[in-house]
Amino acid sequence: MLQHKSTPETERLGSDHDRVATHVSSCPTCESTVVDGQGVLACTDCDWAGIVG
Numbered sequence: 145m146l147q148h149k150s151t152p153e154t155e156r157l158g159s160d161h162d163r164v165a166t167h168v169s170s171c172p173t174c175e176s177t178v179v180d181g182q183g184v185l186a187c188t189d190c191d192w193a194g195i196v197g
Contacts (some may be wrong), residue, residue: 161185162194 162172162183168185171178176189185194 160193162192163197164194165196167196168194 161190168178171187171190171192172196173192174190176187179186183196
């Protein structure tokens with residue numbers, strides 16, 4: 145049977161992502177295109193990532 149293994153707070157999604165108030169279409173770091181995957185945002189050129197929240 146599968147069991148849930150608890151994830152430490154520092155390893156959860158969003159711990160290394162910036163929080164943005166609304167969906168953005170350009171990266172705040174390098175002004176390049178941002179890909180939106182259901183509220184998880186990622187820049188196509190640099191390592192910037194964010195979540196809508």
